[in-house]
Amino acid sequence: MQLLGGGVVAASYPTLIEPRWLKVQRETVALQRVRLPHPVRVLLLSDLHRSNVVPYSMIEAAIDLGLAQKPDLICLTGDFITRGVEVDLAPYSAVLRRLSSAAPTYAVLGNHDGGHWAGARRGFTEHSVMDRILEDSAVHLLHNRSMTAQVRDSRLQFVGVADLWSLETDADRAFSGVDVGSPVILLSHNPDSKEILARRPWDLMLSGHTHGGQVILPLVGPRYAPVADMRFVAGLGEWNSRWIYVTRGVGNVGSVRLRCRPEVNILEVS
Numbered sequence: 538m539q540l541l542g543g544g545v546v547a548a549s550y551p552t553l554i555e556p557r558w559l560k561v562q563r564e565t566v567a568l569q570r571v572r573l574p575h576p577v578r579v580l581l582l583s584d585l586h587r588s589n590v591v592p593y594s595m596i597e598a599a600i601d602l603g604l605a606q607k608p609d610l611i612c613l614t615g616d617f618i619t620r621g622v623e624v625d626l627a628p629y630s631a632v633l634r635r636l637s638s639a640a641p642t643y644a645v646l647g648n649h650d651g652g653h654w655a656g657a658r659r660g661f662t663e664h665s666v667m668d669r670i671l672e673d674s675a676v677h678l679l680h681n682r683s684m685t686a687q688v689r690d691s692r693l694q695f696v697g698v699a700d701l702w703s704l705e706t707d708a709d710r711a712f713s714g715v716d717v718g719s720p721v722i723l724l725s726h727n728p729d730s731k732e733i734l735a736r737r738p739w740d741l742m743l744s745g746h747t748h749g750g751q752v753i754l755p756l757v758g759p760r761y762a763p764v765a766d767m768r769f770v771a772g773l774g775e776w777n778s779r780w781i782y783v784t785r786g787v788g789n790v791g792s793v794r795l796r797c798r799p800e801v802n803i804l805e806v807s
């Protein structure tokens with residue numbers, strides 16, 4: 538009987554326990570091209586995937602954990618939803634507004650949030666619903682555009698691009714007006730977009746999309762990481778004298794995680 542109980546717990550761990558078992562993942566990023574006079578604390582949340590397997594309570598728990606770290610700035614790198622039918626505007630805006638009330642918050646959209654890829658998979662064919670949710674929550678949506686943030690004596694530029702799979706990425710528009718004299722943080726949902734953005738002046742790219750692989754099997758590695766370049770599935774990596782940081786994300790697809798806990802990320806950028 539005891540053996541049976543242990544078996545049930547082991548079987549339910551990847552579906553019922555680990556997908557909700559949030560942690561804070563910390564990283565220090567020393568920019569290579571232009572440095573900041575003092576470190577700026579950035580909270581990164583991604584792949585919230587509000588759906589029938591990711592309730593608002595899970596997203597609120599991630600926000601609680603992130604805001605407790607007292608971030609200077611907040612970045613959200615897409616996949617707010619999994620499918621269009623599962624989203625309600627007002628409650629989601631209220632949840633996200635907690636972030637923008639605490640610190641300037643910048644966002645880009647992911648492949649699930651609407652557009653070419655989502656439209657072919659029972660999602661939104663365009664992203665006006667997510668646009669409205671973010672607007673109502675006072676989150677700055679950087680859909681092929683940039684904004685500047687001032688934190689004490691540090692000036693940071695944020696550039697956001699549309700998702701690679703949405704086929705809406707417009708690097709010319711996104712980087713127009715970017716000043717190479719101060720650091721540039723690029724928000725791009727899919728880390729594979731680095732190649733088409735290789736000639737642009739960015740110092741640190743923040744991405745999600747991979748969910749860190751979601752299920753990491755011994756000897757096999759990540760089971761779910763829909764990227765071509767498997768060097769950038771989770772964590773900090775160097776690429777052409779700049780940094781790419783990929784978060785394992787908050788939510789999930791399919792209600793499963795194994796050896797890949799959901800996370801909120803705190804980056805000390807200098």
Ligand SMILES: [Fe+2]
Pocket residue numbers: 584586616647649746747748
């Ligand atoms: Fe995702």
